[in-house]
Amino acid sequence: MKKTGTYGSWDMAYWSRALLFAAFMALPLLLKAQEAPRVQSGVDTASIRIGEQIRWTVAVEVDTTAQVIFPEGQTFSPLETVEAFKTDTTRKMDRMLLQKTYALTQFDSGSYLLPTQRIEIDGRGFFTDSLLISVATVPVDTVNQKMYDIKPMMEVQAGIPGWLKWLLGILAVLLAAAGVAWYFLRKNRLSEQEAEALLPPFERAMRELKRLEQSRYLIQEEYKQYYTELTGIVRAYLEEEVHISALESTTAQLLEKLELLRDAGKLKLDEQTLVQFQKILETADLVKFARSRPELRAAEQDRLQVEQIVQKTREALPEPTEEELLQQEAYRKEWEARKKRKKIRIAAMAAGAVLLVALVASVAYFGVQNVKDSLFGTPSKSLLQGEWIASSYGYPPILLETPEVLVRREVPLPPEALEAISDLDAFAYDNPKAHLSISAISTTFNQADTPPDFEAAVDQALVGMERNGARNIITKQEEFTTVSGVKGVKVFGRGEFKQPGSGNYLKGKYTLLLFGGNGFLQQVFLSWEEGDSYAEEIVERILNTVEVKTVV
Structure with a gap:
């Protein structure tokens, strides 16, 4: 049964051959060269x-x-x-x-x-x-060496106060947010032509006739353009409102279609209205094709009559069917939904601007890494800020305060180890996501007067790390003293550790604490990812809580 660890496969072989094998320092070396290295x-x-x-x-x-x-x-x-x-x-x-x-x-x-x-x-x-x-130090001749006066103070230009930098930064962010909001509002705003195209046919026709009245066609005697727009307005209205092909029809064809609709009872126009419309269309044909020049008053009168024809046509149309009413209701709802979406976009952009200002201010004050860790969190930060557990492990007991409780590991001992070891208690906690491993090992020997061999234990621990793929291991050693004054050995350093399931290497650090006396050995091993500030705090806190009992 295997358990994935921080830098490799933390299986039973690893514990017996790597860290836990360090407990076997009392065993004689079975294999010796003919002559030992010197x-x-x-x-x-x-x-x-x-x-x-x-x-x-x-x-x-x-x-x-x-x-x-x-x-x-x-x-x-x-x-x-x-x-x-x-x-x-x-x-x-x-x-x-x-x-x-x-x-x-x-x-x-x-x-x-x-x-x-x-x-x-x-x-x-x-x-x-x-x-x-x-x-x-290198001796300096202060007697014979020439001395110089202290240089006078120099005036320097005062820098920008901190509060002013903050204010300028916030104003810059707000201006940027306002620019983005203005861009999207302008982009989504309908042009005058698009807004007019959404109007009902009658309102659009009346607005276009009003615009034609205010034009300068008649003043500049541009009758052809005047009558072209005039007949185009009424033809477009008839095509949209009455649903006949009016734009592509000749004068005779258009009148014939209107008469057919009148006779069928679908368009209740009187004869006089049709006669007036016919005269206007014939006048427009003469102006456009025969270059006729009507009087100014007649041209204005034709526009007024076209307004009346449009109004009478609207009144002559039958009441809209239920399907048409449903279409109009759907159009109204779509228009309201569009306005609602526009308001939502404006509110979202305003909220985004506020969040952006808060984010920039937080990054400027706390730093990018702290803000990132606060927003997204890290496994090691969760362990550091969680509820810690204080407990004792093994015999003689090792007292530790850790983010999670250490779990007992059963380690089978080889026959040759049973001759020297009376008991071995191993406890460990592994967090692959946080790249953190913690273990505590207590070993007692059959011979109560057997002193612990720290050097052999360190050697076996390093060999075990290398067997699990570690490379470029740097080792340092110093004395370690617990809070209660118990002295031990601290071996620490860094290296590159092979990640499980791949050929990639991760830079990490490790610390091995060794305590003991006649007949027993106590070990605490920690490993974590290099550069993880939260893991560094976890290790520092654990080391500050280590206590051991040195009496068996």
Whole structure:
């Protein structure tokens, strides 16, 4: 049965071979080489001045078939690595001597501890000794060196006050929102021609006749254009209202259609109205095709008669059917729905502008990442802000305060481990979404006087991480003291951890705490994603609550 962990497959093999196998430090190594590797290290000087370099050399004597991996990168912190020289190899029979030299420096005065370095030989870690390096300041001759007066104060132009920047930012956002709202309103607003096209045929015809009355066609003696528009208005009205093809019909054809409708009882027009309409159409034909020039008064009178014809035609039409009334009602509802949608768009744009101002102000004050995390949340933030649980795990007990309770893990022990281990209690919590893992392990040995081997435990933990795909692991070590004063060892660092189900690697950090005494060992292991500030706070809070009982 497997359980997916933070950086790999947290199955039973992982727990037994990686972190939990660190509890087996009391077991003898069953497989030994014919001659164990030998590792020695040293520096050319333990005292330098600021900016000077020291040469740290490590010599490894191993079999010729052994694979040796030296430290890489900035693993000598607080000293800085200037250069790593090529490895010098000397062979003698079936053994070889490898020498690796590093140039290190420091730019601040003081005493610095050159940390132990891990040399990996055939997958097994060997650690060098730590050294104390003294960095002295460079002496300055303040007597003979020429001194200069302090430069006078310079006036600088005052910057924009913070409140003014906020005000200008909010005004800029409001102006932008107003511009967007104006653009959409103008875009969705109907033009005068579109609004007029939505009017009923009668109202549109009367409005066009009124516009024709105010035109300058008759003043400029443009009779052809005048009568063309006049007959076009009445023909378009008849085609829309009476539903006959009036625009493409000749004068005779149009009159014939009107008479047929009158005889059928569908259009109740009197004879005199038809005669007046016929005279107007014949006059328009003469003007358009025979270049006739009627009198000004007659032309104006023809327009007045056309208005009467339009009004009489409207009155002569039968009452609209139920279907037509339904169509008119549908048109009215569509018009009202369009106006309602327009109001909704305006309100939405106004609300969007307010939200945009609030978002910009929040980002300016709190920062992009905080606003993003507050809006969308993160798994690690939810854990940090949730209700934490304080509990003790294993025997001797390890007291922790964690976001979630740790669950017991059953770990089968190999036969050779049963000879040395009396009991092993393992508890863990994994959150793949937050890339966070927490484990607590308590181990007791059959021999009550067996001291804990911290170095072997660290070595086995690192080997287990590498077996699960971790690479470029950087290790640092320091003393750790709980709130109650119990001292232990803290091993921490970073590396690249393989994500489950893919070949991708995720940059992460880890911390391993080791406590113990004669007959027992206690371990706390934490791993999380590098750069996750909420995970950093979770780990810091857990470390501040760690307590152990050192009496079995």
